[in-house]
Amino acid sequence: MDDEFLRELSEPVRPEFAQALYAHLQAIPERRARRWLGPATAIVLVVMSIIACATPQIRIPILKAIETPLARVVGEPAMVIFRTSLNTEQRVPLEVKYMDIEQVREEIAFPLRLPAWLPAGLEPTQIALITPPQGKIGLLSMEWTTGDATPLRLDVWWPAGGIRMQVEETVEINGQPASFVREPGASGLISLTWVQQEEGAAYILTANPEYISKDALLQIAATMR
């Protein structure tokens, strides 16, 4: 495939800029890792994990952080800390696997619930999965895109023993009590959090209300059987 013409817009970096930026960077102090940083960060992450399960506005950046090398500050080798109940935790090696839905179903130990209905125009992207073999603990994150926006996200955490739900409005999803939360501030993201008791997994469905209304979000969740 002849695609050389598409490289026409590339241009070399001005040497003056490259040198000036390099000099500028050299003058910036590095945030050096300290010996206590690993354990301290681990403790912080445990606390954040508890909060994260409860508040979508915090949870989402954490998940995004886990998906990036930022989480490697936890230690060597890098670990993700799961709270498996209110009093216990488990460390899992940080290994984000990107896979399709069939691969996910083979990887985890319970039947994954996915929406049977979605508003038109949404396409699923790959699923990010963090779980050791046997799939008894882990989290997965999945998004649906319109092509130029990503208005819907599903996060599933298991086991759900450590979850403490933030309650703004209680609704019912598939016979389970669920918490509906609208994030304060400009983003105004809306989310539903509930625990499917049969498999002990927490489901968190987050949407951009510009694309998906509260009623539509409830409808989507209701089809996750």
Place this chain on the structure above:
Amino acid sequence: MKLLTKDQNDDSPATPNEVVWAAVYAEYLPRVYNYFHYWVNDPMAAEDLTATVFEKAWRNRQRYQANLGAFSTWLFTLARNVARDYFRQPQREAPWEESPEHTTQDPIEEVLARRETHARLRVLLNRLAPREQELITLKYGAGLTNREIARLTRYSETNVGTILHRVVEQLRKQWEDHDGR
């Protein structure tokens, strides 16, 4: 790249971290710069945005020396966020608009010919859907592989390859049609 070598008057040995970062800087500076240059078509803005990304990366470089395999994903995640912030500002125009280039010492005929080529290409790119524009930018501006783009955008690698193939074919046909007139 000369600027990445140690000062010749500096006899102290380079640490592994310095060496890694010198290599990283040499490899990724042009790629990040062109990622923004494809988006904003304004060399000065592209330099500012590139500097923002590298400053963020530099401040946190200690964290990434152990696993440079994922470095491009991390760095371009930063770059995409910086680009989003840039276009979120109300005074920003849509990407792919015409703008001046660097001043050069090249003959005026060459400069004009290059400007015409760039303008033609940008017109074609401007007709693409945002998702297609971004994939083209990541592929040809940032020089990422389909696998790297897939990791970054969370599309499957197959999906990235399919979309890029279709879009490039479409662009190539439009490009050649224009040449054939």
